[in-house]
Amino acid sequence: MNSVGTNLAAAAAVLVNLVLVPTVHATAVTETYDFTLGNFVNGAGTDPSPLSSITGEVTLTFDPTVYVLNGALTVDSLIGPFAAPVTFTALQYPMHNELWIGNDPNYSYYINQGSNEFTVGLFTDDPSNPQLITCANASGCGNAPITAFAAGYALSAYPSDYWIATAGSVVPVPAPSAWAMLVFGLGAVGAMLRTSRGGLAPA
Numbered sequence: 007m008n009s010v011g012t013n014l015a016a017a018a019a020v021l022v023n024l025v026l027v028p029t030v031h032a033t034a035v036t037e038t039y040d041f042t043l044g045n046f047v048n049g050a051g052t053d054p055s056p057l058s059s060i061t062g063e064v065t066l067t068f069d070p071t072v073y074v075l076n077g078a079l080t081v082d083s084l085i086g087p088f089a090a091p092v093t094f095t096a097l098q099y100p101m102h103n104e105l106w107i108g109n110d111p112n113y114s115y116y117i118n119q120g121s122n123e124f125t126v127g128l129f130t131d132d133p134s135n136p137q138l139i140t141c142a143n144a145s146g147c148g149n150a151p152i153t154a155f156a157a158g159y160a161l162s163a164y165p166s167d168y169w170i171a172t173a174g175s176v177v178p179v180p181a182p183s184a185w186a187m188l189v190f191g192l193g194a195v196g197a198m199l200r201t202s203r204g205g206l207a208p209a
Contacts, residue, residue, distance in 0.1 A: 120165035
C-alpha cells in the first residue's frame with residue numbers, strides 16, 4: 007500500500023474510533039434527550055386529544071448500573087401546559103431498564119385524570135440509544151380508566167380523560183465533548199490528506 011493509501015486508512019480509523027466506537031461511561035452518566043410524543047388516543051373517554059404533540063428536551067444524570075432513585079434532571083425545554091416540578095424515576099426490571107420523566111407529585115411514571123400531567127418513558131438498556139415507551143410496546147397500559155403506565159398526558163380541563171402516545175421519538179443529543187472530538191477527528195483527517203498530497207512525486 008502506498009503512503010496515500012496508508013494515510014487514508016489511518017484517517018478512516020481515526021473517524022471510526024471517534025464516531026462509531028461507544029464511549030466507556032463512568033458509573034454516573036449525563037445524557038440529553040430530545041423527545042416527541044404524538045398520535046394520542048384517549049385512554050378513558052371519547053374526547054379527541056387537544057394536543058397534537060408534546061416536545062421537550064431533558065438532561066439527566068443517573069447511574070445506569072444500579073437504577074436507583076438518585077441523580078439530577080434539568081428540563082431544557084418543554085412545550086405543553088404542564089406544572090412544575092418535573093422529576094424522573096429510574097426502574098430496573100429483568101427485561102428492561104427504564105427511565106420515567108414526568109410531573110406527577112408522587113410518581114413520575116403516572117398520568118392521572120383531571121391533572122396537568124405528562125410522562126415520558128424510555129427503555130435505557132443502552133443510555134446512548136434509548137427507546138420511547140408507548141402503548142404499542144409497553145407491557146399493558148396501566149389501570150384504565152384511572153391511570154396509564156405509558157407515555158402520555160392529562161389536562162385538568164378534561165377530568166374524565168387522559169391521552170396515551172402511540173407514536174413518537176427520542177433522540178440523544180451529543181455532548182459538547184463529542185462534537186469537539188468529531189471536529190478534532192475531521193481536522194486530523196484533513197491534515198493527513200494534506201500531508202499525503204504534499205508527498206506525491208510528479209508523474
